[in-house]
Amino acid sequence: MGHEKLLSPVLSAFWDEPESWTLETYRRHDGYEGLRKALAMDPDDVIAYVKEAGLRGRGGAGFPTGMKWQFIPQGDGKPHYLVVNADESEPGTCKDIPLLFANPHSLIEGIVIACHAIRSSHAFIYLRGETVPVLRRLHEAVREAYAAGILGPDALGSGKNLDITVHAGAGAYICGEETALLDSLEGRRGQPRLRPPFPAVAGLYACPTVVNNVESIASVPAIFARGKEWFRSMGSEKSPGFTLYSLSGHVARPGQYEAPLGITLRQLLDMSGGMRPGHRLKFWTPGGSSTPLLTDEHLDVPLDYEGVGAAGSMLGTKALQCFDETTCVVRAVTRWTEFYAHESCGKCTPCREGTYWLVQLMRDIEAGKGRISDLDKLNDIADNINGKAFCALGDGAASPIFSSLQYFREEYEQHITGRGCPFDPARSTLWADGPSTSHLEVNA
Incomplete structure (x- = not known):
């Protein structure tokens, strides 16, 4: 196809090879070449190189990765930690889990480079606990790295050790938020922390901590192996x-x-x-x-x-x-809103109460029991959550409400004036598990 040249497989270059996850396959594709170059550089130069390459966080916000590393105070006498956020749970997101399943060594190499840069001797990978096959594969990759001397004693050069701990979470969406993740990692209930202090100053165990997404860290080795100019091209x-x-x-x-x-x-x-x-x-x-x-x-x-x-x-x-066009926007947004209400940690009032009331209104509108005034009420509740919640979960819950009302207000009105969903659920294959029985009866 003409467009195929637009693709640039780096992380996914050999996902389809047999045993793509092994150290042997990874080395065959120039694995750990970037690490060799990075370890020959001063830690501060490694941070500067990543900054010059322009790598931005791949977890959602797009914050410059090198700048995050630079925030770690040096010479403070405290241990420094790198925490890799592999708690991928955003609806529709499915990049980090396949990456870890098919090519876990790209993450391990990136971790060693990052730990060299921020002068850390212990890294943690916080993995979504439901993905047991990925957990097993990650444990095996870490074992291979220890056996090969990439981790363990002298991993970062003479006398500098590096350990990686793989931790399986218990499946909470809120633990994808970096400070809730740190609390969960410490054995407490996963709830966001008040900031400041930021993780760079007082993160895991109250020590300077960098929290990065899987893809952000896994992208680092290629930058060193092929050069920052190649990355910037x-x-x-x-x-x-x-x-x-x-x-x-x-x-x-x-x-x-x-x-x-x-x-x-x-x-x-x-x-x-x-x-x-x-x-x-x-x-x-x-x-x-x-x-x-x-x-x-x-x-x-x-x-x-x-x-x-x-x-x-x-x-x-x-x-x-x-x-x-077979998808009902109102049903899709209702599903998402139910998800956010279920996953709200309950720490702050706007999100705890607001997501609950958004669900009640959305279900009424979808079932044909809503009123036109409910649309302004939806907007008003979403506005009372957006920017006023303790963390970004509240903003995420408000996003589908605001945007769907902006582009599809007419469809909401059709649900209200027509006393139900104008779409026949049997035509849509997206919600394969189907809505709840009561909705089916209303829409029939």
């Missing part, structure tokens, strides 16, 4: 490099598409065979359900941090969920 000036786009939903060929930042959804759909035959795109999320949804008018928005931001959304985790 892809993407845009403010969002350089390659990244994993997770395409899912009503598309002909869903999957992971590794491409330079700034590619458009139109180009990705061209490569994936477009929407399923006979259907057209209705709405999509650029970065999972906590980013404001976009419509078919945004097909040519560059998928980098600035481009998506200018379109009124966020790049987030690059989870491109595509929905066709």
Whole structure:
């Protein structure tokens, strides 16, 4: 295909090889070459190199990775920790788990480089606990790295040890928030912390801590192996490099598409065979359900941090969920809102109470029991959560409400005036498990 040249497989270059996860396969593809170069450099120079490459965090916010490393105070006499956030749980996001399953050594190499840079001798990988096969594979990769001398005594050069602890979480969405993750890692209930102090000053065990996403750390080895100029040759000036786009939903060929930042959804759909035959795109999320949804008018928005931001959304985790015209927007947003209400940790009032009331209103509207005044009430409740909650979960819950009312208010009104959903659920294949029985009866 003409568009195939737009792809830039780096992290996913050999996912389809037999036993792609082994140390032997990884070394055959120049594995640990970047580490060799990084260990020959001064730690501060490693941080500067990552900053100059322009690598931005791949966990959602896009914060410059090198700058995060630089925030760690040096010479403070405290141990420093690196924590890798592998608690991937944003609806629609599926890049870190496949990456760890197919190529865990890219993360381990990145961890060793990052620990050398921030002068850390202990790293933690906080993995989503439900993914047991990935946990086993990660444990095996860490064992291989210890056996090969990549970890353990003298891993970072003479007399400098490095240990990695793999920790399985218990499956809470809130533990993807970095400070809730740290509390969970320390054995407490996963709830966000008040900041300041920030993790860079007082993180894990009240020591300076860097918390990075899996893909952010796994992208570091290639920067050192191939050079910062190579990395900057892809993407845009403010969002350089390659990244994993997770395409899912009503598309002909869903999957992971590794491409330079700034590619458009139109180009990705061209490569994936477009929407399923006979259907057209209705709405999509650029970065999972906590980013404001976009419509078919945004097909040519560059998928980098600035481009998506200018379109009124966020790049987030690059989870491109595509929905066709058979999907009921109200049902989709209701599902997402139920998820956020369920996953709210309950620490702060706006999110704990607000998400509960959003669910009640959304269920009424979907079931045809709503009133037109409920639409302004929805907006008002979402506004009382957005920016006023303890962490970003509240903002994520408000995003689908705001954006769906902006683009599809008419559909909400149809639910109210027509006393129910104008879509026949039997036509939509997206919600394969189906809505609850009561909704089926209302919509029948």
